[in-house]
Amino acid sequence: MTGNDSGTDQVARSGLVVTVPEAEAAVRAWRDRLDPSVGSGMPAHVTVLFPFLPEARLDGDTLAAISDVIGRHKSFEARFERCGRFPGVLYLAPEPATPFRALTEAVVDRWPETPPFGGQFADIVPHLTIAQGQDDAVLDEAEAGLLDRLPVVTRVASVDLMVHDGSRWRQRASFALG
Structure with a gap:
């Protein structure tokens, strides 16, 4: 999750993510140094929706509705073979x-009160964040260090x-694609 998702002001907030354990070997050393979300327990992932609902709204009916929305989509293969950038961000x-x-x-159609990244950005750009809040020289170094470790396939x-408990992200539930 890009943006400030390192833990500050994240108590009882939630997000929906696709974890990419296959990417950990390629990205972990860079993420450890350059992505603050690692320190709060967030694994390598592609964000589906952040911020999502406050934890207090994640009752049984809501979890069933999430399962229904996610279950309508077929599983798929994804390849990560190139880097991209936002200002100060490598992904x-x-x-x-x-x-x-x-x-x-x-998910946004079902919960329109939860626009991606709080509505900060006009376009949805799926990405797996490697570095946040870094200058171009650091991003260049990380990108060069990653290229020989790609592609990653999942x-x-x-x-x-x-869900964030005030200091760490923890998995609350997992929802299967169809």
């Missing part, structure tokens, strides 16, 4: 990106609901 770009966007759009079969 791996998944291909295809369309299924990630479709998941985000479906099978996307679920979306995880992550």
Whole structure:
């Protein structure tokens, strides 16, 4: 999750993510140094929706509704073979990106009060964050260090609901794609 998701002001907040354990070997050393979310327990992931609902709203009916929305989407394979950038941010770009966007759009259609990244950005750009809040020289170094470790390939079969307890992110539930 890009933005300030390191833990500050995240108590009882939630997000929906696709974890990418296959990427950990390639990205972990860079993320440990350059992505504050690692320190609060967030694994390598592509954000589906952040921020999502406050934890207090995550009751049984809501979890069933999330499962229904996610379950309407088919599992798919994603490849990460190139880097992309936002200002101060380096990320791996998944291909295809369309299924990630479709998941985000479906969740937002069901919960329109939860626009991606609080409505800060006009476009949905699926990404796996490597570095945040860094200058171009640091991003250049990280990108050069990653290129020989790509591609990373994963099978996307679920979306995880992550909740922040004030200091760490923890998985609250996992929802299977169809």
